[in-house]
Amino acid sequence: MLKINNLHASVEDKAILKGINLEVKPGEVHAIMGPNGSGKSTLSSVIAGKEEYEVTDGEIFFDEENIEELSAEERAHKGIFLSFQYPVEIPGVSVTNFIKTAINETRKAKGLPDMPANEMLKLIREKSELLEIDRKFLSRSLNQGFSGGEKKRNEIFQMAMLEPKLAILDETDSGLDIDALRIVASGVNKLKSKDNAVVLITHYQRLLDYIVPDFVHVLYNGRIVKSGGKELAHELEEKGYDWIKEEVNA
């Protein structure tokens, strides 16, 4: 589904990613871990197509298509979803209105008509129940005055509504208390299928207790320096990142 070859990327001429190789197949859950500043969020932004990041070398394939020339919205239309670490506020635009626009714009790109209102309402009801979201929440302005937990739950709600092929969850666990974490994680688990894939970007192992990864990669200084199964995450939790740094620098 996602294949990244020797990816180099920089922002404002500063090299951040220095040769990433990664392959994600349908049905898989990958976790990308690493110390602060290792390039985790950059990787997610580059896959999603944020313009400030310049790909200086290497390729990203999504469903066998090189997506380098595609805009962020075109990538979204193809089924790439990014759950933001810091979701932005849009005052005066309700959660419902926003997601309705997102869904209909995606349908438009595929040559489909707008989703009929009753279908939309049904979908909203279904997905908000799945994520234990109070319906009143949906008429509030997008992310405005939301708590950390509400913001993240809203991200996962949008993911549930858009049903992407590839979901990249950037630090979805940060700022969540344990209850919120459980709700968010169970939402992600319910949405998982053999046809879609999840990439979890996280600093801590905590989230991985709830969403169990098939693969764990350690990102350090712009490269994936170590890959393994879920036990690698436990090792990192115990020993921290220093031993990885030492190994790399040795």
Add this chain to the structure above:
Amino acid sequence: MSKYTEDDLREELKTKEYEYGFYTDIESDTFPIGLNEDIVKAISLKKEEPVWMTEWRLEAFRAWQEMEEPDWANVNYAKPDFQSIAYYSAPKSVDPNKTLDDVDPDLLAMYKKLGISVDEQKKMNNVAMDIVVDSVSVATTFKKTLSEKGIIFMSISEAIKEHPELVKKYLGTIVPQKDNYYAALNSAVFSDGSFCYIPKGVRCPMELSTYFRINQGGTGQFERTLLVADEGSYVSYLEGCTAPSRDENQLHAAVVELIAMDDAEIKYSTVQNWFPGNAEGKGGVYNFVTKRGLCEKNAKISWTQVETGSAVTWKYPSCILKGDNSVGEFYSIAVTNNYQQADTGTKMIHLGKNTKSTIISKGISAGKSQNSYRGLVQIGSRADNARNFSQCDSLLMGNACGAHTFPYIEAKNKTAQIEHEATTSKIGEDQIFYCNQRGIDTEKAIALIVNGFSKDVLNKLPMEFAVEAQKLLEISLEGSVG
């Protein structure tokens, strides 16, 4: 008469060897350029006005001559040469050979986006219309409904002839002839406009002017509106049109006077979309408008405006809260793009006790434009327990535009409660990227953000107008973020 040229007329005006009557000989429908007492008289005569009206105009003209064009607003433009303007031209007639194919394709494309009907498009471009039974019968039905309720709604020229006692009683009582430079000019030379009178206790059953649009055609550049809501009555009035108006007259100076008597309520909604000039800032209408309403006891006036057009806008719809417990509201969205300049806001003059006013102003600036809010909240010494709430929000797009807020507060009564909130925000790349990531392209993302920002004001517009206005905002800002 075979041929009578403007030069001939100018010559006659110069030599002054004429009496009023000679104008009936004029075949040309446009007066010579320039402004003097004779032109003012000629306008009045052409419109077959009574002597008192002519005198009223002349008084205004004499005052105007002594006045100076104000320059305190935060706008820069080449001052118009008032002697190089023609002050009267008859409504354009329908050209039987013209079809919509002759109309600027850009304009047609915009009509399409706004969803303006073909008939309306024809009307606006002086293209002959097919006879549409529906709209004719609708108009007739509504006219009948209005007259049954005793509502007078007609052009001000007609009203001067048919209801001189009403016009004479109220004209200039809210915006006096000498009020300001542009109001004085308007008073002297106003071309046409609307007159509306709602009798005591009558609730006007429809949004006025939605169906008639009597102020659409041929009112020219100096529009005059007078609206009187008698005790306990209610009216909602819509002015303007979302369709782009291209007018070769660069200067527009309108005056609107509202009178809400005891317990009456007036809702006045405007969408202004005059030609803003091209992307380089060439051309475009100068819009200098004086709008003011008077509230008697327990009365309420709401101004709602969506300003997207004009190269220069100078406009402060105001409320004089004279009666106790009266309420004034001002809801505004002003959009400037490219090289547009807007200096707009309101004045809330609290004179009565327990008077209340609300101001919500949303300024959106893009391109190289300048957008200013200027508002005065004045609490008189006898206005016990007066309250005001003002909120002025500015939204910036790009780095080359400006947003300015000039709030003035004058309180002469210790019991006054005045609140002012202001915010300035910028459409951030992060917001755009967030939308993009959800499959929403940049254009649509801006529309979404702008609509969210303007929602509080859009909600105040009558339903049909709100939908049109929302589309208009999107179109006005198209291409403003690269």
